[in-house]
Amino acid sequence: xxxxxxxxxxxxxxxxxxxPQIFCDTLIVGSGVAGLRAxxxxxxxxxxxxxxxxxxxxxxxxxxQGGIAAVLGTSEQAVRMHVEDTxxxxxxxxxxxxxxxxxxxxxxxxxxxxxxxxxxxxNEEGEISLGREGGHRESRILHSxxxxxxxxxxxxxxQQVQRTAAIRVFENCFALDLLTVSDGDNSPVVGAITxxxxxxxxxxxxxxxxxxxxxxxxxxxxxxNPAGTTGDGIAMAYRAGAAAADMAFIQFHPTxxxxxxxxxxLITEAVRGEGxxxxxxxxxxxxxxxxxxxxxxxxxxxxxxxxxxxxxxxDSHVFLDARHFKPGFFAERFPGIAAQLAxxxxxxxxxxxxxxxxxxxxxxxxxxxxxxxxxxxxxxxCGEAACSRLHGANRLAxxxxxxxxxxxxxxxxxxxxxxxxxxGPRTPKRIISDIALSEHGGLDLTDVRSSLRxxxxxxxxxxxxxxxxxxxxxxxxxxxxxxxxxxxxxPMGWETQNMLLVAALIxxxxxxxxxxxxxxxxxxxxxxxxAFRCHDLWRKGQSEPATIDVPTVATGxxx
Ligand code: FAD
Ligand code: SIN
Numbered sequence: 184x185x186x187x188x189x190x191x192x193x194x195x196x197x198x199x200x201x202x203p204q205i206f207c208d209t210l211i212v213g214s215g216v217a218g219l220r221a222x223x224x225x226x227x228x229x230x231x232x233x234x235x236x237x238x239x240x241x242x243x244x245x246x247x248q249g250g251i252a253a254v255l256g257t258s259e260q261a262v263r264m265h266v267e268d269t270x271x272x273x274x275x276x277x278x279x280x281x282x283x284x285x286x287x288x289x290x291x292x293x294x295x296x297x298x299x300x301x302x303x304x305x306n307e308e309g310e311i312s313l314g315r316e317g318g319h320r321e322s323r324i325l326h327s328x329x330x331x332x333x334x335x336x337x338x339x340x341x342q343q344v345q346r347t348a349a350i351r352v353f354e355n356c357f358a359l360d361l362l363t364v365s366d367g368d369n370s371p372v373v374g375a376i377t378x379x380x381x382x383x384x385x386x387x388x389x390x391x392x393x394x395x396x397x398x399x400x401x402x403x404x405x406x407x408n409p410a411g412t413t414g415d416g417i418a419m420a421y422r423a424g425a426a427a428a429d430m431a432f433i434q435f436h437p438t439x440x441x442x443x444x445x446x447x448x449l450i451t452e453a454v455r456g457e458g459x460x461x462x463x464x465x466x467x468x469x470x471x472x473x474x475x476x477x478x479x480x481x482x483x484x485x486x487x488x489x490x491x492x493x494x495x496x497x498d499s500h501v502f503l504d505a506r507h508f509k510p511g512f513f514a515e516r517f518p519g520i521a522a523q524l525a526x527x528x529x530x531x532x533x534x535x536x537x538x539x540x541x542x543x544x545x546x547x548x549x550x551x552x553x554x555x556x557x558x559x560x561x562x563x564x565c566g567e568a569a570c571s572r573l574h575g576a577n578r579l580a581x582x583x584x585x586x587x588x589x590x591x592x593x594x595x596x597x598x599x600x601x602x603x604x605x606x607g608p609r610t611p612k613r614i615i616s617d618i619a620l621s622e623h624g625g626l627d628l629t630d631v632r633s634s635l636r637x638x639x640x641x642x643x644x645x646x647x648x649x650x651x652x653x654x655x656x657x658x659x660x661x662x663x664x665x666x667x668x669x670x671x672x673x674p675m676g677w678e679t680q681n682m683l684l685v686a687a688l689i690x691x692x693x694x695x696x697x698x699x700x701x702x703x704x705x706x707x708x709x710x711x712x713x714a715f716r717c718h719d720l721w722r723k724g725q726s727e728p729a730t731i732d733v734p735t736v737a738t739g740x741x742x
Contacts, residue, residue, distance in 0.1 A: 184687045185660040187667045189723045192422055193360045193616040194677050195670055197376060197384065205387045206609050207232040207351075209598055210374055212358045212416055213395030215244035216333075216587030217566025217594075219340040220292075221393050221555075224595025226349040229602060232387060233344070233352045234377065236411060236674065240337055243397050243408055243567065244587065247333030248451035248519070249316055250326035251588070252581035253289035262286055264321060269582060272318040272481045273575025274701030275716050276429070276733055281553060281573045285582075288589035293325065296588075301339035303327055315456035316580035317437075318481040322456075324581045330451050330517045336584065355380060357674045358415065361392060361423040361562065364612045371561035371601075372423060373612055378674070388609055391561055391598035394420055395591065398545030398567040399685045400433075401678075404633075404640035405541035407436050407449040413678040414685035416568040420549045421684065425557040426720040426729070428570040429547035430685075430692035431703045434578050435645050436543035437461070437485040440536065441500040442527050447541055450503060450520055452580050455479060457516060459505040462535065463492055466504070483577045483702045486540040490645045493539070502535035540645060544583060546574045546702065547692065550720050555594030558722075561601055565594040572718060575733075576701025621668040628671075628679050631662050635679075639686050647693055648706045656690045659683060692719055695728060 208229025211218045218233055225231045235242070254261045265286045270277045297303070303325050306312040314324040327335035344350050358375045374388040396416025400408030421427050438450040438461075455461070455478040460468050473488040474480035480488075489501050505513055513531045514521040521531065529536060549557055549564040551571055557564055565571075566587045573586050638658055642651040663683050671677055696719065698712040699705050719728035 184656070184691055185663050187663055188684055188687050191667055192366065193376070193618070194680055195359060196616050196618045199362070199386050199611060199614040203382065203385045204611050205232070205385055207387065207389050208602060209391045209393065209595070210234070210387050210389035211393045211395055212375060213397060213566065213568065214239045214352060215242040215395060215397055215566060216336060216340065216584055217591040218393070218395030219337070219344055220588050220591030221395060221565055221595030222350050223340070223343055223347060224592045225391070225393070225598055226347045227596070228599040229349065231350045232389070233350060234356045234358055235352065235354045236357045236415070237355060239341055239352060239354055241409055241411070242337070243412060244584065245333045245337045246409055246449070247336065247584055248330040248449055249453045249581050250314055250324040250332040251293070251584040252319065252324050252579065253293050253585055254286065254323055255290060255293060255311065261321070261323070265323060268319055269573070269579045270575070272577050272579040274577050275711065276572070276575035276701065276718065278572035279734055281571055284553070285573050285586060285589045289585055292588040292592065296339055299339055299343045301327070302335055304329065314453045315479070316452040317455065317476070317479050317485060318579045324453065324456070326453070328518070329515070330453070330519045332584070353379065357677065358419065359677055360419050362386070362388070362612070362614055363423055363559070364614060366424060368424065369560065372559050373561060386611065388611060390601040390609065391563060393555070393594055393598060394549055394562070394564040394568050395566045396568045398548070399682070400542045400545065402636060402639050402682045402686045402689070403433070403542035403644070404636040405439065405447060405539070407439055407447060407541055407543045411678070413682050414545070415678065415681045416564070417548055417688070418681035418684040420557065420562065420564065421688065421723060423559060423562065424723060425559050425562055426550040426722045427547065427688050428550035428718050428720045430688045430721065431696045431719075432546035432576050432701060433542055433643070433689065434482060434544040434546055434702045435486040435540040437482055437489055437540050438503055438538040439541040440523065441539040442537065445527065448523055450536060450538055451517065452482070454503060454505060454517060454520070457508070459503050459508070461485070461489070462502050462504045463496060464498055464502070469501070481577060482580065483704070486645050487704060489540055500537045500539040503538050504535055505531045506533065506535070508532070542640070542644070544578055546570070546576070546578055554597040555590060556597065563594050563598050565591045570718070576703060618670055621670070623665050623668060626665060626669065628675055631666055632679050632682065635659070635662060635682060635686060639689070643686070643689055643693060646704050646706055649694060649697070652690055652694050656687070656694065659687045659690060663687065688721060691721060692728070695719060
């Protein structure tokens with residue numbers, strides 16, 4: 184990774200004292216499930232500001248289809264099975280105590296959502312109806328409006344946030360960087376510098392800052408993620424001295440609608456949970472021989488089987504076959520997907536649905552402890568931006584919304600510790616960022632972005648190899664030299680700089696991890712290796728990662 188990636192502390196030059204000043208107790212960057220749930224908890228001990236870089240209704244959370252994995256009853260066995268499924272999927276890297284506390288924390292979070300007015304789908308007896316997805320041995324997935332769980336979740340949490348007087352939400356407000364008075368390890372994070380199209384640059388000072396900016400799927404050409412999922416929070420935390428962990432682990436969803444030229448959109452795994460088959464162009468089910476759970480094997484297994492299938496046949500996609508469903512069932516159970524398919528004249532009762540895998544979920548992220556603390560005082564993280572070690576090397580389907588709810592609440596509650604007596608009054612700090620003007624020529628940012636996304640998709644995708652990743656590292660360094668030394672004045676430029684940094688971190692971690700485990704699959708190291716049964720943590724200025732061993736109780740075997 185070129186030195187420039189580590190040298191740049193802030194994306195833009197500024198003098199803090201010359202900009203408008205805003206104060207709060209807790210600043211939360213991100214308004215998905217993790218940010219909103221953290222905000223509600225943090226509002227119990229002070230004033231909260233939540234930032235969304237666009238509209239609050241646009242996030243991965245809002246797009247979630249399948250649902251929330253949660254054990255609703257009090258059965259210890261049901262909790263144990265959810266814990267085991269999570270760990271078995273996680274390729275030997277789950278932290279068993281994080282898994283246990285997250286799974287056990289589901290019931291109170293779901294009960295409160297229901298109290299706050301969230302509508303879950305119910306069966307004919309009026310009980311919550313539970314779906315099933317890959318890697319789950321039981322049906323335990325709560326959903327809303329068939330395949331629009333995320334939309335209902337954001338509506339419900341958004342409404343609860345609106346009812347909470349201590350929370351202000353700033354939409355269209357882009358966080359560029361976290362503020363620290365010095366680069367020293369003990370210098371706390373004291374807020375963020377932001378940009379709003381109407382108000383320009385602003386300093387938001389806070390005792391505690393929580394990063395809940397979601398993942399980085401947007402660095403891949405093929406992704407299920409909404410535009411703007413560019414890893415900003417991971418990049419800004421790294422620039423501020425926080426550790427990024429397990430960045431090699433990017434999860435690929437097996438079934439994204441593949442229509443050449445059209446935007447990719449997810450076909451929820453719940454479709455397979457209801458019994459749809461994956462078939463090749465001859466109509467043959469290729470998952471039957473690939474895994475005992477066939478189409479409901481964990482995602483990494485299914486994605487790899489599809490990639491192998493495509494390599495063998497030279498085809499661009501495989502198919503989902505739901506033609507055997509009862510007439511009317513598909514449209515009733517999956518109304519959003521049925522409508523999306525209809526736009527392309529695909530009728531799942533009569534037609535096969537063309538699908539291919541694409542980047543879906545960032546398992547790695549900002550390293551946090553069990554309460555959401557990073558290694559920088561005053562800085563916390565939760566949700567997809569964080570690496571809580573819940574998912575290990577591969578995430579169990581629908582555990583992410585659960586993580587956002589449970590770990591978001593814990594993080595929002597924990598950051599009250601920043602207001603301990605002795606922390607001093609909230610005052611603006613003297614922070615100056617100076618950046619020399621670039622001597623390089625102008626740039627076509629769109630071109631840099633699309634070249635980066637293509638290369639990352641091709642060589643940091645479902646299968647990888649050391650030689651091509653070394654080439655990718657050199658390409659990212661090359662683009663970085665011409666892009667990171669520039670000063671941009673809008674989100675397109677800042678996002679591109681963040682994407683380059685996050686891609687460089689994914690590449691660095693994937694090159695270091697000389698093994699195959701979970702979603703990280705190397706042709707040159709096809710097996711899991713005991714030496715790498717650990718988490719890799721990368722910090723600015725360090726060429727080798729710090730590693731953390733996995734507590735021995737996490738018994739999941741590498742897949
Ligand atoms: P997000 O929901 O991604 O929210 C990120 C927030 O950060 C946004 O508000 C954004 O505006 C803000 N932000 C980002 N950068 C900045 C910045 N620089 N400045 C200011 N604000 C910023 N998981 C499940 O468990 N079940 C499912 O059914 C499911 N289905 C999915 C379907 C799709 C299509 C996708 C893409 C994902 C799905 N996932 C699902 C994964 C899950 O939705 C996400 O992992 C989860 O919602 C992430 O929540 P989050 O709060 O961490 O971040
Ligand atoms: C899906 O509905 O298939 C996505 C679920 C998830 O990402 O957890």
